[in-house]
Every structure is written in C-alpha cells, then in structure tokens.
Amino acid sequence: MYGRRIYWTIGGFLLPVFVLYTFVFILPVVQTAYQSFFSWNGIHSVPMKYVGLDNYDEMFRSEEFYRALRNVGVFIAASFVLILPVAFAMALAVTSKMRGRRFFKVAYFIPSILPLASVGLMWQFLLKGDGLVNSLLGMVGLYSWQHEWLGEPSIAIYVVVVVNAWISFGINMIIFSSGIVAIPEDLYEAAALEGAVGWKRVLYITIPLMKETFKVFSVLSVTQSLRVFAQIFVMTGGGPNGATDVPTTMLYNQSFKYNNFGLGNSIGTFIIVAGFLATILLNKLMNGKAGRA
Amino acid sequence: MTNRKPLFMPLAYLIAIIGSAMFLYPLLFTFQASLKDNAEIYNDKPLALPTQWLWSNYSEAFRVGKIGWAVLNSALYAAVGTGLALLLGVMAAFVLSRLRFRFREPLYLYFTTGLMIPVFSLLIPISRLIGTIDGFNNFFVMVVLYAVFELPFTIFLVTGFMKGINRELDESALIDGCSPATLLFRILLPLAMPAVSTAGILAFFSIYNDLIWNVLLITKDNLFNISVALMAFIGEHGTTRMGPMFAGIFMTILPTIVVYLLFQEKVESGLSAGAVKE
Numbered sequence: 001m002y003g004r005r006i007y008w009t010i011g012g013f014l015l016p017v018f019v020l021y022t023f024v025f026i027l028p029v030v031q032t033a034y035q036s037f038f039s040w041n042g043i044h045s046v047p048m049k050y051v052g053l054d055n056y057d058e059m060f061r062s063e064e065f066y067r068a069l070r071n072v073g074v075f076i077a078a079s080f081v082l083i084l085p086v087a088f089a090m091a092l093a094v095t096s097k098m099r100g101r102r103f104f105k106v107a108y109f110i111p112s113i114l115p116l117a118s119v120g121l122m123w124q125f126l127l128k129g130d131g132l133v134n135s136l137l138g139m140v141g142l143y144s145w146q147h148e149w150l151g152e153p154s155i156a157i158y159v160v161v162v163v164n165a166w167i168s169f170g171i172n173m174i175i176f177s178s179g180i181v182a183i184p185e186d187l188y189e190a191a192a193l194e195g196a197v198g199w200k201r202v203l204y205i206t207i208p209l210m211k212e213t214f215k216v217f218s219v220l221s222v223t224q225s226l227r228v229f230a231q232i233f234v235m236t237g238g239g240p241n242g243a244t245d246v247p248t249t250m251l252y253n254q255s256f257k258y259n260n261f262g263l264g265n266s267i268g269t270f271i272i273v274a275g276f277l278a279t280i281l282l283n284k285l286m287n288g289k290a291g292r293a
Numbered sequence: 294m295t296n297r298k299p300l301f302m303p304l305a306y307l308i309a310i311i312g313s314a315m316f317l318y319p320l321l322f323t324f325q326a327s328l329k330d331n332a333e334i335y336n337d338k339p340l341a342l343p344t345q346w347l348w349s350n351y352s353e354a355f356r357v358g359k360i361g362w363a364v365l366n367s368a369l370y371a372a373v374g375t376g377l378a379l380l381l382g383v384m385a386a387f388v389l390s391r392l393r394f395r396f397r398e399p400l401y402l403y404f405t406t407g408l409m410i411p412v413f414s415l416l417i418p419i420s421r422l423i424g425t426i427d428g429f430n431n432f433f434v435m436v437v438l439y440a441v442f443e444l445p446f447t448i449f450l451v452t453g454f455m456k457g458i459n460r461e462l463d464e465s466a467l468i469d470g471c472s473p474a475t476l477l478f479r480i481l482l483p484l485a486m487p488a489v490s491t492a493g494i495l496a497f498f499s500i501y502n503d504l505i506w507n508v509l510l511i512t513k514d515n516l517f518n519i520s521v522a523l524m525a526f527i528g529e530h531g532t533t534r535m536g537p538m539f540a541g542i543f544m545t546i547l548p549t550i551v552v553y554l555l556f557q558e559k560v561e562s563g564l565s566a567g568a569v570k571e
Contacts, residue, residue: 005473006392006394009388009392009473010388010392010394013384013385013387013388013473013477014384014385014388014389014400016381016384017381017382017384017385017404017444017448018385018400020381020437020440020441020444021404021407021441021444023422024419024422024437024438024441024442025407025410025415025441025442025444025445026403026406026407027418027422028415028418028419028422029410029414029415031417031418031421032414032415032417032418035417035418044424089308090312093305093308093309093312096305098305098306098309100309103313104309104312104313105561106553106554106557107312107313107316107317108312108313108316109553109561110316110317110320110550110553111316112564113498113549113550113552113553113560113564114546114549114550115501115502115519115520115545115546115549116502116504116520117502117504117519117520117523117524117545118519118520118523118542118545118546119546121523121524121527121538121542122319122320122323122539122542122546123319125532125535125538125539125542126319126322128532130335132319132322166315166316169316170316171564171565174561174562174564174565175565178565223409226411227411227413229413229504229505230502230504230505230520233504233505234504234520234524248411248413248414251413251414251416251417252413252416252505255416255417256416256509261417264416264417265417267414268413268414268415268416268417269414271411271413271414272410272411272414275409275410275411275414276409276410279409280409
C-alpha cells in the first residue's frame with residue numbers, strides 16, 4: 001500500500017534512530033570488548049598498547065574481582081531471602097480489603113521513586129556513627145548494637161544490601177500485586193467452599209498461581225543485581241577498602257580513579273557477557289518473559 | 294482479604310503501620326533535620342521537632358549548594374531527553390510495527406538488544422567518544438545520550454503496543470491521501486498513548502535520577518544535576534553543618550514525591566513495566 005514510498009518512509013523514520021543508537025550504544029559495546037585487549041592510561045595523546053589477554057589475566061587473578069562477584073551474590077541472595085518475602089507480604093496487604101490499603105501502597109512505594117543519589121546520601125548520614133540509626137538504638141538501650149555501619153568492612157556490604165532492599169521493596173510489591181490481582185476471584189470462592197481460607201488460600205491458591213510472576217522476579221533479581229551502581233557509589237564508593245565493591249563500581253574506580261582503563265574494559269566486557277548470559281539462560285530456564293539485564 | 298479470623302486483623306494492621314513507618318520515617322526525619330542546627334540534630338532527642346525552624350538551611354542549600362538550580366537542570370535534562378527518546382522511539386516503532394520489509398525482525402532485535410546491556414559497561418568508550426567530539430559540559434550532548442539510553446525500552450514497549458492497533462486504519466488513511474507522517478502523528482500516536490506515556494514516565498524518572506553520566510561528562514557546576522550537585526555540596530562543605538545538607542537532599546526528593554502523588558497509578562505501572570518488560 002505504500003508502493004515505492006515505503007523506502008522513503010523507512011529511511012526517513014528509522015535512519016536517524018539507527019545511526020544514533022549504533023554510534024552511542026552498539027559501537028561502545030564493540031569498543032569495550034575490543035579495547036579490553038589493550039592497555040591505556042586514559043590520556044588522549046598516549047596510544048593504546050596491545051596486551052592480548054593480560055587484562056583478563058589480571059582480572060581473574062585479582063581477589064578484588066572475586067570479592068565484587070561475591071558482593072553481587074549477596075545482592076542476589078538478599079533478593080530471595082529479604083525482598084521476596086517482604087515485598088510479597090506487602091503486596092498481599094495492599095491487594096487485600098484492608099482499610100487504608102491505598103495509603104499503605106503509596107507509603108511502601110515511595111522509596112522506589114526517589115533519586116538514588118539522594119536516598120543513598122540520606123542513608124549515609126543516617127548510618128553514620130552519630131546518625132539516627134545509632135541514636136535510636138541508644139534510646140532503647142541497645143548500645144552494644146551500635147556500629148559505624150558503612151565503615152566496618154565486615155558488615156558494610158550487608159548494610160548496603162539492606163538499604164538497597166529498602167529502596168526496592170516498593171517496586172517489587174507492585175510486580176507481585178499485579179500477579180495477585182490477575183488471579184480470578186471465583187477461584188478463591190471455590191477454594192473457600194473446600195475450606196481454604198486465611199493462610200491456606202495464600203499457600204494453596206495465590207502462590208501456586210503466581211509462578212509466572214516469581215519467574216519474572218527471579219530473572220530480575222539476578223539481572224538487576226548486576227546493575228547496582230549508584231547506591232554503592234554515593235554511600236561507600238566501593239569502600240571501606242573495597243569491601244562493598246561490585247563489578248560496576250570496580251570498573252569505575254579502576255578506570256577513572258587509577259587510570260587502569262584496560263582492566264576497566266575487561267570488567268566492562270565481563271558485565272556485558274554476564275548480563276547477556278544471565279538474561280538468556282534464565283529466560284530459557286524459566287521459559288518466562290524477558291527481563292532487563 | 295475476606296474470611297479472616299477477627300484476631301488476625303489487628304496484627305495485620307500493626308505490621309502494615311510499622312512497615313509504613315519504616316519507609317516514611319527516614320524521609321520525615323530528613324525533613325525535620327533540614328530545619329535544625331547541628332546541636333539539635335545530634336542531641337539525644339532525634340524525634341523532637343525543631344525548636345526554631347531554620348528555613349535558612351534551605352536558602353543556604355539554594356545559594357551555596359545551588360540545589361534549586363540542580364533540580365531545574367535535572368528536570369530539563371529529563372524533559373528534553375524524554376521528549377527526544379519518545380520522538381525517535383515512536384518513529385522507529387512505527388516502521389517496526391506497521392511496515393512490512395525484509396530486515397524488520399533483525400532490526401527489531403538489534404534495537405531491543407540494548408535492553409540486556411547494562412550502560413555502566415560503556416563508561417569508558419562513551420567518555421572517549423565525548424572526548425573526541427569535544428562534547429564535555431554540553432547540555433545537548435547529555436540529552437542525546439540520555440535519549441539513546443532510553444530508546445531500547447521505548448521501542449520495545451511502543452512497537453509491541455502498535456502491533457495491536459488495527460492495520461486497516463493505515464490503509465484507509467493512506468488511500469485518503471495521508472502522508473506516513475500524518476498517519477503516525479495524527480492517527481496512530483494518540484491511539485498508542487498508553488504505551489508512550491508509560492515509556493515516557495520511566496524515561497523521565499531514570500534521567501532525572503541519573504548519576505554516572507553527569508559525574509563523568511560534566512565539570513561545570515551550572516550544568517550539574519541533582520546527584521552531582523548534592524555530592525559536590527556535601528563534599529565541599531562537609532558534615533560540619535548537617536542542616537543545609539538535609540535541606541538539599543529534601544529539595545531533590547520532593548519533586549519526585551509530588552509527581553508520584555499526582556500520577557500515582559501511571560507511575561506505578563510505568564516503573565514496574567520498566568522492571569518487568571512484559
């Protein structure tokens with residue numbers, strides 16, 4: 001129906017997008033991979049030097065890299081042991097016939113919309129030695145529980161993970177809510193006749209029928225954990241002493257702090273490959289819907 | 294939920310209220326502290342209201358930290374970046390959903406591949422790219438970058454939606470002498486608004502919240518967005534006086550809360566669609 005005009009339409013509408021997307025998004029992906037075989041100190045006049053697999057060798061030998069991976073693992077684990085149960089309970093509450101459920105929904109969701117940098121800085125202040133968290137603990141007499149929350153290497157990553165959970169409970173609550181409301185009401189009615197009420201209806205109706213939603217959540221928890229950056233960047237910068245580093249902050253620190261751009265690019269390549277593999281494999285495995293890597 | 298035992302309800306309410314306090318109290322505390330001086334923030338009564346409401350903390354955040362300016366900058370980056378992303382995304386989605394040609398499917402895959410690539414992996418090549426075109430501290434460059442990063446999701450969402458709009462519409466419009474542009478912007482775009490607005494909200498929030506690209510590509514403080522302006526304010530003036538810092542933080546989060554309260558349902562579905570990508 002377009003005749004020859006179809007080529008003009010395709011060209012005029014798609015070409016600008018294609019060119020921009022290719023130059024700003026896809027070409028940098030190729031460059032990251034290609035330049036991971038070179039070493040470079042970030043100064044424009046200094047040429048890159050081909051070093052083969054040296055960057056990868058350095059990456060896979062460095063303990064810091066494995067610590068960063070372990071920290072991603074902590075984020076993923078927290079998604080299942082902390083975010084999943086709490087966000088699911090929140091979703092049950094806001095989809096119930098509870099009075100004030102609209103208020104609860106807004107209250108629970110608000111942290112998810114706040115700018116990450118602002119929230120991160122806020123928590124950094126609240127978690128300082130003389131911050132709110134410690135003063136509240138002091139008020140109830142729990143002096144021995146007081147900590148320099150973000151300053152102690154042994155606990156800092158868990159504190160960051162909990163702050164991240166505080167941020168993302170809300171968005172996951174919405175995801176679970178949409179799964180819950182998709183369950184037809186008459187199923188519950190039928191189940192009630194069989195005696196499934198209270199916790200039983202959650203256990204035998206809601207949870208089994210939300211399999212798809214849980215699959216989506218699983219894919220997300222892995223792929224989003226690979227993308228954590230801003231929270232850590234503003235709260236700890238990856239410190240103390242690298243204790244809260246994840247691959248993204250390590251890439252930033254290695255490149256823009258220590259001018260080790262070769263290693264930075266090999267970490268970048270790793271993140272891209274891991275993101276691809278995680279998305280594709282998990283979706284295959286779960287046979288579910290696509291998620292953002 | 295229906296059919297609950299009476300005993301259960303008070304407990305559920307108690308938990309729900311404690312939950313709300315956990316999410317809202319830190320924000321309330323931030324607001325309280327933004328009106329206090331250090332002595333009051335650090336005394337043993339963190340729950341007390343300020344004895345004297347120090348609105349001067351806000352004027353200091355405005356004047357010294359230039360936080361008001363940064364909020365405006367972030368809103369401008371977000372508005373222009375979102376507009377550009379939607380314009381480009383809708384044009385691409387039109388071609389990918391309504392026209393039949395040979396490389397349509399591969400092209401669609403090409404554009405949505407971006408969904409799987411964390412942009413943090415591109416910090417180095419992009420800062421090099423911006424260096425070679427001498428594009429540091431440039432509003433226009435930032436906006437184009439932001440728009441392109443939002444493209445994969447916009448194209449994904451709008452293409453999917455447009456595929457569901459009846460094709461006979463196109464035929465009759467073209468027979469009536471509509472140009473493809475008129476068909477897209479006058480006829481299809483209004484019909485695709487649910488998807489376009491969802492994509493727009495997600496783009497707006499993610500650009501408003503940006504941290505890394507502003508850190509990397511902007512050094513002039515009149516182009517700082519909220520994230521960088523806050524970090525600079527806190528970095529320079531330290532924590533010797535916390536009141537203005539809390540004021541600055543509160544100034545950056547207040548606009549997002551207002552936008553959310555105005556468009557609750559839309560923001561909720563927009564942000565969760567961004568996460569789930571169904």
